[in-house]
Amino acid sequence: MLPVVNCNRCGQSVAVGSDTRYVTCAHCRTPLVVIRTDSSAFTDVAARQKELERVDSEWEEEKRREHSSRDKNGNWRTPDEFLEPAIGSGILVVFTFFALFVMMLRDRRYEGLPVLVLLVVPFGLMIADAVRKARRYWRAESRYRARRTAIEHRPPDVW
Ligand SMILES: [Zn+2]
Incomplete structure (x- = not known):
């Protein structure tokens, strides 16, 4: 897998290991999540992924309850x-x-x-x-x- 990805926020390259999931950008200090597909790897702001997970689990809860x-x-x-x-x-x-x-x-x-x-x-x-x-x-x-x-x-x- 690619050893270097770009920070989703500032665009600076970030070196990651082949199974790194979380990394902090050395340039802008943003916590990032490394997202991998079959052919590529990229980063997203970790806070966005957390927010998406929260919205998903709230929806699952609402679906079950109501x-x-x-x-x-x-x-x-x-x-x-x-x-x-x-x-x-x-x-x-x-x-x-x-x-x-x-x-x-x-x-x-x-x-x-x-x-x-x-x-x-x-x-x-x-x-x-x-x-x-x-x-x-x-x-x-x-x-x-x-x-x-x-x-x-x-x-x-x-x-
Ligand atoms: Zn950055």
Whole structure:
């Protein structure tokens, strides 16, 4: 691996060992993290990496606390994962409703209609709730992404 990288803040070259992770720039005294890819190595301001780790772990915590529930097998799921089955069962219920309704029209017998409506309403509420929870989760996730992007784009000299 490259023995020399440049300071992310002042641009001066910094010598690093092949497995050095943290180094302080001798020129501007900025604590740096050495980031390696398959073909290159570069540095980032260590404070930025710490901030990113903090934002990531806060998001994981928020996700677990406010946006997760257990499925029937006991696994933690986010609300978007319940959306597809909810909409799937919703479509099935609507089709069944209309099939039964058409039969009522044909037979001109409407005694069962109130019962049918009473069975459909809870399904409608369940689907509306699933959509609401998923949208709330997506809004929170995009707030997290925006926070992360802002940190990634903050210039090195303001850390
Ligand atoms: Zn420097």
